[in-house]
Amino acid sequence: MKAREEQTGLVLLIEDNRGIAEMVGEYLERRGYSVDYAQDGVTGLHLAISNSYDVVVLDLMLPGMDGVEVCRKLRQEAKKSTPVLMLTARDTLEDKVAGLDAGADDYLVKPFEVKELEARVRALIRRDRRLVSQEVLRVGDLMLDTATLRVTRNGKDLAVSPIGLKLLQILMRESPRVVSRRDIEREIWGDMLPDSDTLRSHLYNLRKVIDKPFQRALLHTVHSAGYRLADLDAEVPSLQAANG
Numbered sequence: 001m002k003a004r005e006e007q008t009g010l011v012l013l014i015e016d017n018r019g020i021a022e023m024v025g026e027y028l029e030r031r032g033y034s035v036d037y038a039q040d041g042v043t044g045l046h047l048a049i050s051n052s053y054d055v056v057v058l059d060l061m062l063p064g065m066d067g068v069e070v071c072r073k074l075r076q077e078a079k080k081s082t083p084v085l086m087l088t089a090r091d092t093l094e095d096k097v098a099g100l101d102a103g104a105d106d107y108l109v110k111p112f113e114v115k116e117l118e119a120r121v122r123a124l125i126r127r128d129r130r131l132v133s134q135e136v137l138r139v140g141d142l143m144l145d146t147a148t149l150r151v152t153r154n155g156k157d158l159a160v161s162p163i164g165l166k167l168l169q170i171l172m173r174e175s176p177r178v179v180s181r182r183d184i185e186r187e188i189w190g191d192m193l194p195d196s197d198t199l200r201s202h203l204y205n206l207r208k209v210i211d212k213p214f215q216r217a218l219l220h221t222v223h224s225a226g227y228r229l230a231d232l233d234a235e236v237p238s239l240q241a242a243n244g
Helices: 018-030 043-051 067-077 093-102 114-129 162-174 183-188 195-208 232-242
Strands: 009-013 033-038 055-059 086-089 106-109 136-139 141-147 150-153 155-159 220-224 227-229
Touching: 009 043, 009 114, 018 033, 018 043, 018 114, 018 195, 033 136, 043 067, 055 067, 067 086, 067 093, 086 093, 086 150, 093 106, 093 195, 106 114, 114 183, 114 232, 136 162, 136 183, 141 162, 162 195, 162 227, 183 195, 183 227, 195 220
Parallel strands: 009 033, 009 055, 055 086, 086 106
Antiparallel strands: 136 141, 141 150, 150 155, 220 227
16 A cells, blocks of 8 residues: 555545445545555444544454444444444335434445445545534533534433534524435535435434424424424424414
8 A cells, every 4th residue: 555645535445345345445545545455344333443543344244243333332432433434235215214313424335336336435524624613512402512413402411423423513504494304414514415315314303303202393394395403392482472
């Protein structure tokens, strides 16, 4: 591997298919990335926890420990927020939801063009490195500290995925305004827009975390318009007072 003066990023590739691994690894290295490689889930998880990577490219079907379990342990047990691009040979909604629910940020269905994989890796790195202002956002009893990425509701700490955190920042900063689906997708993924299931799956997972355990829903779908994060019950008295 020839060293480069400017390194695009450090990538961990966890893939048991040697042909795919060699193709992806060689292409990324030619594009300026440094690539570590593991061919099973257990080794991949150990590397992901022990080192600081810019992106983990993770196959769904792996010997020893599958990709969903690797991602879940990385998020829930190791508390690592490294962006994860999941590779899957099965183009079903259930597989996509399983990966996203475990904490994956994006996914790519096999067979894929290696150029698209690199573009998605680049987008994840760019998004993750983007600086955010240090502020505390509040909507009702939901709070997000953008400096520490701590999310609480009614004083209870909530475990939110990396994409969920981006969704919260977008919706909380715009609250109570409705944000269109297209605006959300472009803010998170840039020009590499995902298919229609991706945003819907992330919003479903976010609702399970921030709304399901509580009495009032804060995340609302506005038909044909987009999404809003607002404490609608709290807005009613102020509107009544204004009209009174």
